[in-house]
Amino acid sequence: MTTGQEERAAERFRQAAALLPAWLRGPLERLPREEQAMTEEIRLRAGRAMTVGSPAGEKQVPGAGEIVRSSDLSLVLEVATRASAHTALDRVQNGFFTVRGGHRIGLCGSAVVREGAVHNLRQLSSLSIRVAREVPGAAEAVLDVLRRPGGVHSTLILSPPGGGKTTLLRDLVRSLSDGVEGPALRVGLADERSEVAALWEGMPQLDVGGHTDILDGCPKAAALMMLLRGMNPQVLAADEITAPEDAEALEAAANCGVALLATAHGTGPEDLRIRPLYRRLLERKVFQRLVVIRRVGPGRVCEVRSLEGERC
Secondary structure (H helix, E strand, C coil): CCCHHHHHHHHHHHHHHCCCHHHHEEEEEEHHHHHHHCCCEEECCCCCCCCECCCCEECCCCCCCCCCCCHHHHHHHHHHCCCCCCHHHHCHCCCCCEEECCCCEEEEEEEEECCCCCEEEEEEEEEEECCCCCCCCCCHHHHHHHHECCCCCEEEEEEEECCCCHHHHHHHHHHHHHHCCCCCCCCEEEECCCCCCCCEECEEECCCCCCEEEEECCCCCHHHHHHHHHHCCCCCCCCCCCCCHHHHHHHHHHHHHEEEEEEEECCHHHHCCCHHHHHHHHCCCCCCCCEEEEEEEEEEEEEEECCCCCCC
């Protein structure tokens, strides 16, 4: 991570920390800049001290030994939603909601269930603030291999959880949309979990390029078809393909001649071939390229392979 990237990441962290009351925010602001830059989430649990999570694991924050109360969780929610906590709680069936800056707040507590669906939460028990993170230039190492004349190879990005799939996907979308190393392409983004663009009041809080159309909070399969029919994309992008209907939508889009960008949990092509959902996508040649992200020490390495498993 360069000095500039570290400062931007630390600034994002401080923006997320600003959602907390002063007695919790202070210890976070006193963390060294390099720790702020590496922190991925801030966790509050009623009856426990505040912790932060990073690639190195979860740990208690120095100087933040005071016990968090349920009322503190409610206060964070009021600040984050600008006193519209009831509106946010109405959306908890997704497990989270997005706030200004693109940060995600996940909630736990006593669920209010109606007709088999979660409609609200009361008596909050824990809260996680996921720090929005973007790394401009993350796609530079693979972009020239994924580009083809006039477009891009359909590509599936693999890594274990927390390996950087979404970060790479976001920067690929931005690069293709803005015409980096080739023509600018129209990209349709199915952002079901609000993690790639993080729309807030209609505006993406993270840079996904100037020619990108975003469907936020919509199930991926439906969003992909809506984008395909309504926005005439040259590229369709979606994060974390996990369900058969997602795979079917990708296959349908591929048959319409649209290039695809998607992510999945996995360690390599061998891992995909033993899982029926992904094996079908590979057998039907929905993707031409696989990008496998691996951790090497404190950093990550991206390895690009063809569909047959040969290195590009």
